[in-house]
Amino acid sequence: MTGNPAMLAKGPGLEDDAVQLGRSVRLPVLLKRLRLKQLLPAATVAVLLGGCVPNRQSFPAVLYVAVSNPDGSQLTSESSALFRKRFSHLVKNFQRIHPNVVVQVALYPEAQLRNKLQQRNRAGLSPDLILTGSGVANTLLRAHLTDPLPESPELRSASSPELLHRLRNRQGQLAGQPLMVFPQLACYDRRRLTKPPTSVNGLLRISAAGVPVGLPMEARQLLWTAGTFGAIPGLYDASLGRKPNPQQTAQIRTWLSWMQQASDQQRFNFLPDQTSLREALIKGSVAWMSCSSGELDLLRKTMGTHLGVASLPNGDGHSASPVNRVRVLALGRNSSPLQRQMALALIHFSVGPLVQRSLTLESFSFLPSNPHVRVPVQSSGVLQAMVESNQQARSSERLASELHQGDPRLQSLQAKVIVPLLFGLVEPSVATERLIAILRRNP
Amino acid sequence: MRELAREALGWMGYLERGQVLVQLLAFAAALFLVRRLRPSIVASKLRRRWRALLLAISGPGLALALSGLLPLAQQSFGLLQFLAQLWLGWNLLGLSEQLLAHRLPMERVHQLFSRLVRPLFLLGAVLLLIDKLDSLNDLAVIPVGQLFGTSIELGTAFTAVLVSYLLLLGSGPPAAALAWLAQKFLGISEGSRKAMELIVRYAVVGIGVMAIGFHVGINGTALLAIAGGLSVGLGFGIKEVFSNFVSGIWLLFEGSVRPGEVLMIDGDPCEVRKLGLRATLLWRDRDNAELLIPNQTFFTEAATTYTASDCMRRSQVNVGAAYHHDPIAVIALLEATALQVPRVLRQPAPKGLLLSYGDSAINYALRFWIANPMDNVSICSEVNQAIWTAFKQHNIEIPFPQRVEYSMVWPPEQHTPNTGA
Numbered sequence: 041m042t043g044n045p046a047m048l049a050k051g052p053g054l055e056d057d058a059v060q061l062g063r064s065v066r067l068p069v070l071l072k073r074l075r076l077k078q079l080l081p082a083a084t085v086a087v088l089l090g091g092c093v094p095n096r097q098s099f100p101a102v103l104y105v106a107v108s109n110p111d112g113s114q115l116t117s118e119s120s121a122l123f124r125k126r127f128s129h130l131v132k133n134f135q136r137i138h139p140n141v142v143v144q145v146a147l148y149p150e151a152q153l154r155n156k157l158q159q160r161n162r163a164g165l166s167p168d169l170i171l172t173g174s175g176v177a178n179t180l181l182r183a184h185l186t187d188p189l190p191e192s193p194e195l196r197s198a199s200s201p202e203l204l205h206r207l208r209n210r211q212g213q214l215a216g217q218p219l220m221v222f223p224q225l226a227c228y229d230r231r232r233l234t235k236p237p238t239s240v241n242g243l244l245r246i247s248a249a250g251v252p253v254g255l256p257m258e259a260r261q262l263l264w265t266a267g268t269f270g271a272i273p274g275l276y277d278a279s280l281g282r283k284p285n286p287q288q289t290a291q292i293r294t295w296l297s298w299m300q301q302a303s304d305q306q307r308f309n310f311l312p313d314q315t316s317l318r319e320a321l322i323k324g325s326v327a328w329m330s331c332s333s334g335e336l337d338l339l340r341k342t343m344g345t346h347l348g349v350a351s352l353p354n355g356d357g358h359s360a361s362p363v364n365r366v367r368v369l370a371l372g373r374n375s376s377p378l379q380r381q382m383a384l385a386l387i388h389f390s391v392g393p394l395v396q397r398s399l400t401l402e403s404f405s406f407l408p409s410n411p412h413v414r415v416p417v418q419s420s421g422v423l424q425a426m427v428e429s430n431q432q433a434r435s436s437e438r439l440a441s442e443l444h445q446g447d448p449r450l451q452s453l454q455a456k457v458i459v460p461l462l463f464g465l466v467e468p469s470v471a472t473e474r475l476i477a478i479l480r481r482n483p
Numbered sequence: 484m485r486e487l488a489r490e491a492l493g494w495m496g497y498l499e500r501g502q503v504l505v506q507l508l509a510f511a512a513a514l515f516l517v518r519r520l521r522p523s524i525v526a527s528k529l530r531r532r533w534r535a536l537l538l539a540i541s542g543p544g545l546a547l548a549l550s551g552l553l554p555l556a557q558q559s560f561g562l563l564q565f566l567a568q569l570w571l572g573w574n575l576l577g578l579s580e581q582l583l584a585h586r587l588p589m590e591r592v593h594q595l596f597s598r599l600v601r602p603l604f605l606l607g608a609v610l611l612l613i614d615k616l617d618s619l620n621d622l623a624v625i626p627v628g629q630l631f632g633t634s635i636e637l638g639t640a641f642t643a644v645l646v647s648y649l650l651l652l653g654s655g656p657p658a659a660a661l662a663w664l665a666q667k668f669l670g671i672s673e674g675s676r677k678a679m680e681l682i683v684r685y686a687v688v689g690i691g692v693m694a695i696g697f698h699v700g701i702n703g704t705a706l707l708a709i710a711g712g713l714s715v716g717l718g719f720g721i722k723e724v725f726s727n728f729v730s731g732i733w734l735l736f737e738g739s740v741r742p743g744e745v746l747m748i749d750g751d752p753c754e755v756r757k758l759g760l761r762a763t764l765l766w767r768d769r770d771n772a773e774l775l776i777p778n779q780t781f782f783t784e785a786a787t788t789y790t791a792s793d794c795m796r797r798s799q800v801n802v803g804a805a806y807h808h809d810p811i812a813v814i815a816l817l818e819a820t821a822l823q824v825p826r827v828l829r830q831p832a833p834k835g836l837l838l839s840y841g842d843s844a845i846n847y848a849l850r851f852w853i854a855n856p857m858d859n860v861s862i863c864s865e866v867n868q869a870i871w872t873a874f875k876q877h878n879i880e881i882p883f884p885q886r887v888e889y890s891m892v893w894p895p896e897q898h899t900p901n902t903g904a
Contacts, residue, residue, distance in 0.1 A: 102496020106618070117624040117636055144493040146618035156618070163615050164502030164559030374559060376499045 101378045103143045103386065106157070106167035108150040108176060110334070110365065120147050122337050127171070129402055134389050141382050150176060157185045157372075166372040168383040171219065174206050174366040175445030181215040186370040188213035190384070198391035198410045202434070203366055206441035216368030217387050218409035220399065223429035224264055224362030227321060227331035227339060228348040236328065236350040240268045240298065240360075243353055246328065247308045254309045254317045254326035255302075257462065259453040260363055260445065261314060262299070264330065264352050267361020267435050269295040278479035279442040279449075289472060296461055296468040296475070303462040310462050332365060333426055336405045349421065351428035361436035362429050366409065443479075452478045494616045506563040509549045513567070517542035539578050543571035565615065569608050576604060599652055606645070631708065633700040643695045650691040658683040677742070678735035681758075685732075723779070727761045730782035734758065739791065740781045745856045747787035748774060752796075752856050768857050789856035795828065796856035800866050803844030805880040810837050810845060813879060817849045820873040826862045828852040844882045 107123050109115055124145060131143045146167065148156055153176060160166045170177070170186060180186045188209075189195070195217055196204065203218045228236050233251055237243045247253045255262060266272055274288025284292065302308045309326055311317045318335055320326045322342045330352060331339070339347050352360040369387050371380070389395060396408035400415060400423075407415060407426050417424040433440075443450060453475060461471045497503045524537055546567035553560035576596065583592045613619060623638025662680035665671055671679070713721075734740040735758055744755040746765065753765040753774060763781065765774045789796045804813045814835035821833035833851035840846070849870070853862050874881060892898040 100496075102493055102499065104493075104496070115620045115624050117626055117634065120621055120624045142493060142496065144490065144496070144617075147621040148618050149620060152620070156614075159561065160615060161561075162559060163561030163565065164500055164506060165497055165562065165615050374500060374502055376501065379499065 100140050100142045101382050103141055103169065103379060103382050104167040104372070105143055105145045105169045105171060106153065106372075107145055107147050108153045108170070108172040109147055110150045110173055114149055115147055118338060118341070123147055126399075126403060126405075130386075130390055130395065130399060133395060133398075134386055137389065138382065138385060141386075143386075154180065154183065154185065158183075161185055161373050164374045166374040168372045168375040168379045169386065170216075170370040170372060171367060172216075172370065173445055174203075174216070174218070174368050175447070177207060177215040177368045177370045178209065178444050179446040180370060181209055181213065185373065186215065187373055188215070189217055189371060189387075194388065195391065197412070200409075200411045202437045202441075203409060206366065206437070206444070207368060216370035217391060218366050218368050219390055220367045220396075220406040221409055221430060222332050222334040222365040222367065222406045223426045223433065224261075224352060224364055225331055225333055225336075225425055225429055226328065226350045226352050227335070228328040228350070229321065229324065229343070230346050230348045232324075232327040233348065236348060237353045239353045240265060240355050243328070244298075244302060244305065244308070247302070247305050250307060251328060252307045252309060252326045253302075254311055254320055254329040256314050256317050256330070257310045257312055257454070257458060258314070259450045259458050260443065261330065262458065263436060263439070263443075264360045264362040264432075265299065266292070266295045267432070268353070268355025268358050269298065270355070270358040271295040272361045272435055272439055274476075275479060276439045276442065278476045279439060281480050283480070284476060289476070292475065293468050293472040296457075296471045299458075300461055300464065300468055303464070333405050333407075333422075333429075334365065336422065337403065349425050351425045351432065354432075359435060360432050361439075362433045363436055363440045364430060364433045367406075449478055449481060452481075490617060490622065497616065502559040503562060505553070505558055506550075506560065506566075509553070509563050510546055510566050513542055513546040513549060516545060535578060535581065539574035540571065543567045543574065546570060562615065565611070569611075572604060572608075576600060630699065631701050633702070635699060639699050643699050646695055647692065650688050654684045654687040654691075658687065673741070675736065677758075678732065681735060682732065723777070724761060726782075727778040730778035731758055731760065731763070734763075734778060734781055739786075739788065740778075743790070745789045745794070746781075747789075748776070752789065752859060754857060769860070794856065795852050795854060796859060797831075797850060797852050798859050798863055798866075799848055799850045800863050800870070801838070801846060801848050802867075802870055802874075803841060803846050803881055803883075804874070805882045806840075806845060808845075808879050810847075812877075813845075813847060816873055816877055816879070817847060817870065820869045821849055821851045821866055824851075824862065824865045824869050826853060826858060827866065828854060843884050 105127070107127065109119055109123065124147075127143075127145055131145075134143070135141060150172065153170075153172060157166060157170070157180065166185075170180065172180070177186070181188060191214060199218045203221075204214065207215045207218065209215065226236055233246065237246055243253060255265075263272075263275075266275060269291050271288070271291040271294070274284035274292050277284045277288065303310055309320070311320060311326075314332065314335070317326065317329050318331065318339065321329050321331075321339065336347075336349065352362050354360050369390065371383060375383060390399075391410055393408075393410055393413045396410045396413045397415075400406065400408050400413070404420060404422050407423075407430055415423050415427055417427050456478065457466075457471050457475045460466045461468065466474070498507075520541060521538065524534060524541065527534060527537075529537065544567075546563060550560040550563040550567060553563065580592060580596045580600075583595075610619065613622065619638075623636060623641070625637040626634050627637050627640050628635050658680045661683050662676045665679055666673075666676040740746070740755055740758060740763060742755050742757060745752050746755065747753070748765060748767070751767050751769050753767045755763060756766050756773070757764040758778070762775045762777050765776060766772075767774060802817070804810075814837065817835035818833050821827050821835075822829065827833060828851070831852050833849060836848045836850065838846040838848050849866065851866065853859060871881075873879075
């Protein structure tokens with residue numbers, strides 16, 4: 041493919057003309073005879089096939105990474121800068137080992153990711169790596185929008201079996217490699233609350249005492265409260281299609297009664313989503329809220345040292361059951377062999393213990409997915425709270441893997457149980473029956 | 484901006500992928516084949532309309548057909564399909580422009596397509612292509628700079644520029660429609676209609692620009708600062724610009740300078756073509772020149788117009804006749820002659836005048852009225868020709884001074900009269 045473009049573009053009969061003209065044919069005359077319009081397609085082909093030259097190693101490999109933003113449906117310059125900052129640390133270190141790799145990051149609102157990937161896959165332009173939540177990664181693999189991750193002992197040991205279980209489909213394929221864990225925490229305003237509540241009843245008490253409390257009206261974000269009443273096993277059984285036993289049903293009913301009781305309180309606010317809740321904390325209309333560690337950077341930026349972080353309050357005899365978000369790296373479908381090779385290299389690199397530790401300590405916003413990494417909890421209260429939350433989350437691990445983020449049952453739960461319950465339209469006993477019925481439906 | 488340029492350069496990396504290359508090669512092949520087929524289609528015996536349609540759809544159709552074959556070879560096809568659709572869209576735009584040109588004025592259609600439809604199509608195509616290569620949402624939040632302490636993002640800046648352009652272009656027809664309705668129902672004059680159209684347009688653009696400012700996030704204090712800066716600027720640098728702008732609006736309302744008016748500029752009649760934001764465009768018939776004159780010139784200086792209350796102009800030609808002709812007969816002949824020239828108005832009637840007794844002739848003037856002030860020179864020429872013919876027919880002499888030369892001998896004492904040299 042390194043032939044002379046002029047020869048490639050030679051039209052019929054031109055050779056004869058050249059022979060007739062003999063040595064007197066000069067290059068400008070020849071170029072004039074080869075009209076530009078004829079030359080262009082041939083030149084295009086030559087340029088396009090430039091990719092076939094043997095010395096490809098000298099060209100940089102461009103690695104396309106799509107990152108989904110789980111927060112809301114629109115991106116902001118703050119969230120974009122935050123994601124880029126986080127990812128650029130990883131990429132800079134990776135480029136020290138692979139200097140010939142250029143990484144291009146594109147952020148998508150999580151709600152749009154699937155559609156955009158469909159379009160890009162169809163055009164052969166899919167990203168090489170997708171950094172997204174575990175639930176979305178599962179959905180993408182199911183929709184054949186990503187390739188399953190080739191398993192290796194190194195990658196398997198770089199993650200806990202529970203996390204990997206969340207990412208396996210029915211054929212046992214892995215939807216992605218866990219990269220970081222964002223625990224669900226309690227965020228509060230130190231100016232109005234010196235000590236965060238340690239129990240859910242304590243939460244009701246501070247609310248009754250005049251401290252505004254906020255929770256999101258999203259089923260998955262509220263699951264942590266179910267654990268404080270021991271309702272997780274019943275919910276898990278129902279999610280598998282089994283009928284919870286009477287004790288489990290009673291625990292679910294107690295949980296839902298608590299939620300309705302909380303909703304009845306004047307200063308206990310249920311806001312539509314996590315973004316509204318965060319804005320409410322920044323404005324001061326709530327003083328305590330459940331949050332994800334992924335929000336800490338934005339909250340720190342606006343609240344500074346007034347931001348307090350703690351693990352979520354437990355119940356009487358039962359611990360909270362936060363559903364921690366896991367961000368995973370999944371493989372795109374249209375990569376060239378070199379891009380695939382580099383994508384896997386980046387995955388291997390990013391789950392290494394040293395890289396995971398340095399990523400964690402640079403941001404103080406997430407925990408490493410690699411269980412072999414020791415997090416220095418003594419030096420940071422935030423890290424300690426995250427580690428505590430990670431331990432609390434073990435109780436809901438199996439339920440979280442059954443009820444992943446894209447599960448349609450969550451939508452039904454929200455619309456038919458949570459919202460009517462919080463507005464006092466249904467009694468907790470009715471809501472319990474509805475909830476169990478919805479969960480038992482096979483998605 | 485560096486970030487944006489880096490992103491754009493990074494898209495070249497897709498050329499590493501075989502699937503992308505195959506689609507681009509298939510598109511190039513379709514382009515090449517259609518170029519080869521084109522002469523046969525042009526030479527075919529199909530009707531002109533069908534031939535144009537075939538030329539428009541053959542290339543994209545071929546590319547679409549190729550995109551249909553690619554999945555059979557386990558290849559991606561979306562990019563090829565997208566390029567084919569763009570190609571088809573572009574060709575159909577060309578066709579619709581031709582069709583519209585049959586029904587609407589060619590210039591209008593050309594303006595519509597070259598200023599609005601084609602740029603919007605290309606813009607949409609580029610955005611859609613970027614959407615396939617990257618995340619538009621992400622690119623939109625790239626900061627491009629600061630304006631009055633407000634950080635401006637690429638998406639906001641782009642929207643602001645696009646909306647401003649659409650406002651400038653798109654506010655014309657609605658403003659014209661509103662002014663037309665006002666004329667229809669309120670009975671305002673033609674000049675007021677045009678003034679109203681312009682003012683509505685300026686108001687829409689002004690409000691739009693304010694709205695864009697608020698959309699971009701510029702706060703009220705910054706706008707006040709702009710207003711303060713403007714007032715200082717008006718006092719010094721841009722006084723003339725503002726003065727011309729206000730003069731233009733005033734003249735439109737007054738109706739003295741509006742498109743179609745005929746004004747005398749440096750002794751030449753000129754027709755007003757367009758009253759612009761800063762200057763008025765006039766057309767001079769004498770040399771087909773277009774004059775751009777600042778609006779405030781008409782506002783501050785005296786101007787002669789032939790079209791303020793009516794469009795008629797009184798014109799005049801001068802002629803001399805020998806002393807032995809009866810002035811009454813000459814004047815009657817002049818008046819009768821003027822009436823024979825078709826573009827001279829019958830009413831008010833032409834009027835002949837004896838102006839003075841000259842050295843070699845009696846000087847007459849013929850005054851007559853014409854309907855179009857711009858035709859003065861050509862009608863005067865016609866009248867002069869008619870007078871020459873009429874005088875010849877009636878043996879009226881047009882005298883002219885004659886000079887007789889004598890050669891002299893120096894010194895004068897040696898000169899003999901009437902002997903020559």
